[in-house]
Amino acid sequence: MTNLEDLVVHLTEDHKVNPDKTGKTFNLVEEYALLTQLEQAKTMRLNSGGGGGGGAKLPFGVGPVDLQNEIETVIMSTLQPWQYAPIAKLPLPERLKEWFGLVDIGPAENYLPKWVHQIRDLFTTKFHLEATCPECHTATITQEQDGQITHKDALMVTVESQTATCANCGNTWTGVDDLNYLAGKI
Ligand SMILES: [Zn+2]
Incomplete structure (x- = not known):
């Protein structure tokens, strides 16, 4: 809280x-x-x-x-x-x-x-990965933002915190080892 x-x-x-x-x-x-x-x-x-x-x-x-x-x-x-x-x-x-x-x-x-x-x-650098999440096998998610439907890549990397997250299943990879593991899977 x-x-x-x-x-x-x-x-x-x-x-x-x-x-x-x-x-x-x-x-x-x-x-x-x-x-x-x-x-x-x-x-x-x-x-x-x-x-x-x-x-x-x-x-x-x-x-x-x-x-x-x-x-x-x-x-x-x-x-x-x-x-x-x-x-x-x-x-x-x-x-x-x-x-x-x-x-x-x-x-x-x-x-x-x-x-x-x-x-x-x-102040956070983020980029999306055009790849399929190895956990839930989803590549894109559909979101409603300000009344507009948008499609986004499910996997997103945040540079500063060295994390990648899947917006679909919520799985997170943190740190260099985890990210290398993810990179090997996609
Ligand atoms: Zn996923």
Whole structure:
């Protein structure tokens, strides 16, 4: 169970994280506040893509500008106008902290994990494998996203965490040995 206060800290303050998701090591590294990273991503024009060049391909189709706009809109629309007015001019990290102190638990539970996940996704390198999963023998999955049906390769590799996952059966391969094993199977 993720603690909402921790998520607020991750979003608004520089903090330490353990990059080893397997939990095999305990190596804390400093990470900038996720909202700071989002601001930097905007400057880097990560979402200027458009096929031509430069733009990173984002798995969920939302760029840093859209995401920041969404966060600002949610903060405004989930508070009463008289609650929002005094914090409207604050920098976004401060505004989000104030929002967390004012808003109902429902929206906080809905949005905080989603925002942390979406911002982290912006900085994660993922690619799909055009291959059949050796466990469930599925090559593509069908997904509905924003009302649109899309077909995607089932196997996806996340570079930073050295993992491959099958979106169909949920099987995960972690680490170089596992990935080599998978590579030998597909
Ligand atoms: Zn599978």
